[in-house]
Amino acid sequence: MVGTPQDIKEITIAFDVMGSDHGPEEVVRGAAQLSLEAPHIHALLVGDRDAIDGVLAETKHRAERISVQHASEFIAMDEKPGEALARKKNASVGVAAQLVADGEAHALVSAGNTGACVLACARSFQLIPGVRRAALAAVYPTRGTRGEKEDPFSLILDVGATVEATAEDLVTFAVMGSAYARIISRNERPKVALLSNGVEPQKGPPRVVEAHARLSTMPGVNFVGNVEGVDIPKGTVDVIVTDGFMGNVCLKMLEGVHDTVVELAQYAYKEKLRWRAGLAMLSSGIQRIKDITDWEQYGGAPVLGFDRIFIKAHGRSKARAITNAGKVAAKAVAHQLGTAIQEGLPR
Amino acid sequence: MVGTPQDIKEITIAFDVMGSDHGPEEVVRGAAQLSLEAPHIHALLVGDRDAIDGVLAETKHRAERISVQHASEFIAMDEKPGEALARKKNASVGVAAQLVADGEAHALVSAGNTGACVLACARSFQLIPGVRRAALAAVYPTRGTRGEKEDPFSLILDVGATVEATAEDLVTFAVMGSAYARIISRNERPKVALLSNGVEPQKGPPRVVEAHARLSTMPGVNFVGNVEGVDIPKGTVDVIVTDGFMGNVCLKMLEGVHDTVVELAQYAYKEKLRWRAGLAMLSSGIQRIKDITDWEQYGGAPVLGFDRIFIKAHGRSKARAITNAGKVAAKAVAHQLGTAIQEGLPR
Known part of the structure; x- marks a missing residue:
């Protein structure tokens, strides 16, 4: 024991x-x-x-x-x-x-x-x-850096444990993601946002609008409002909160973009000498794109x-x-x- | 008149x-x-x-x-x-x-x-x-090519007109997107799919599961089942059907990835001579990544x-x-x- x-x-x-x-x-x-x-x-x-x-x-x-x-x-x-x-x-x-x-x-x-x-x-x-419901969170690399260690990672949850989340579930996910980022990334006040189709508080389906209203009055969470899809790869915030249906699609989309970049690099290596020389010179740049889109490089995804x-x-x-x-x-x-x-x- | x-x-x-x-x-x-x-x-x-x-x-x-x-x-x-x-x-x-x-x-x-x-x-x-509800469709470039003209484009709808779509709405969107792809891309039997968190028919929230069941029995639509987020940039199908909330986030995510690639290219041009030479050689390759992620290059998005x-x-x-x-x-x-x-x- x-x-x-x-x-x-x-x-x-x-x-x-x-x-x-x-x-x-x-x-x-x-x-x-x-x-x-x-x-x-x-x-x-x-x-x-x-x-x-x-x-x-x-x-x-x-x-x-x-x-x-x-x-x-x-x-x-x-x-x-x-x-x-x-x-x-x-x-x-x-x-x-x-x-x-x-x-x-x-x-x-x-x-x-x-x-x-x-x-x-x-x-x-x-x-x-x-x-009420558990969430699977994914840690993925972004363009921005943050926190004490300046690790360029963001957390997105849920990515598949809870397909349909209520406003209450989304608030819980925000609390859980915030606690995880605080402890694991040593980020004192992680920025937390809801994923929506616009930054205005009234944007999105009712569950998201209601979660926005609730999170706005919670002192323990550094809630910065809504973010849009464009903010996911940018890494605008530390914790992105959404339901498992949306989160799963977004995470797999990042994977698809990564595959595209890798395919391009392989194609270049195989097909074109001229490209090959260019790629060698550009290897650090290509690596940077791969880093940004490679959601696998950070092994651990917590179930919260x-x-x-x-x-x-x-x-x-x-x-x-x-x-x-x-x-x-x-x-x-x-x-x-x-x-x-x-x-x-x-x- | x-x-x-x-x-x-x-x-x-x-x-x-x-x-x-x-x-x-x-x-x-x-x-x-x-x-x-x-x-x-x-x-x-x-x-x-x-x-x-x-x-x-x-x-x-x-x-x-x-x-x-x-x-x-x-x-x-x-x-x-x-x-x-x-x-x-x-x-x-x-x-x-x-x-x-x-x-x-x-x-x-x-x-x-x-x-x-x-x-x-x-x-x-x-x-x-x-x-019952209109849909805003977005045409975006993909890795694959298709149709008579082999244009590497796919259609995704809705991307913001109807935030919450019922199963009936999703079926309507499938019919509308299919008709549009047939007429505009001259694609006789465009492949139509529902966006979900797994390919199995029972995956996703009830509205998606129900739409899957209905579309499976409709002879007029070449319905190929569910696709996942990874299939969006890949261009696995011709028409991806989802609600306006999900579609908007996905479209803006593609935009964010594009911005990342452009930022990298600009950074390389400014900062590193070595990179600059590599980029010049690689320009067709970089252009290909940009094409894949640049959802703006195809100007028109129909409201259907x-x-x-x-x-x-x-x-x-x-x-x-x-x-x-x-x-x-x-x-x-x-x-x-x-x-x-x-x-x-x-x-």
């Missing part, structure tokens, strides 16, 4: 090792690296024991900071989350979530099937009192609203992204993200 | 000359060019007579294909559409719309305040029987659903875009877009 957040000396992170695009290898290697870098973090690896031990045997790690919990099944990327979770009682993500719920670990990291992850959390965790921390790493995560996701999860635990959210909610 | 669509020899297009970002000059020059290129089109220029005559005096044109209707007022870009239209009885866009409604012209082109344009249409025109044709040109349109918008409007009139829409609606 782990201690209460106030007196944590060592933070245990449960890693769902299975079900990522690269299989267990990258996740185990990421956790192994974490054991070398972070003395205060213990990694609890959940998945096929033989596969985990095989990777650990070939990877430098600190054995005293890693333990293994066998889980005989896992959920693949293309499985239907609800059916698969119901059928596979020993799926690694379900076992890992329950270990966190039971107090055997403080937080969960997974690079597996997003829907199955969110469902596993919903099944094992409790919603924070006052939170539950009483336990869950960081969803991208399915294509390499070891380094997993190590970072583990650190982010530990930071959220150490700074009591759940308590910060609860204290920020309207009474 | 102009003839009925069936026996049109000459098509009259009313141009709202005022209220664009460049004032009357570019619009009048665009109409003047049209008079040189298109013998079957007559341009009725609505706005300040002195200003119009001043530009015409300095611009080559065919005088017998141009007439002028004086309007003493106009609505600026930053005015509130409803208030301004109510106060300015002689605003050029309102006068022009009424001329079209009265049969003095077949279609309207404006590069002015979008909201005022849509309201002026709503005030003077009738909705096509069976259409009214019994009269209205093409909204971008506020920043230069003469060439206005000329093109006039041709698109004439094409829509000649091919009886309104009739095609009405025949495609579910009975």
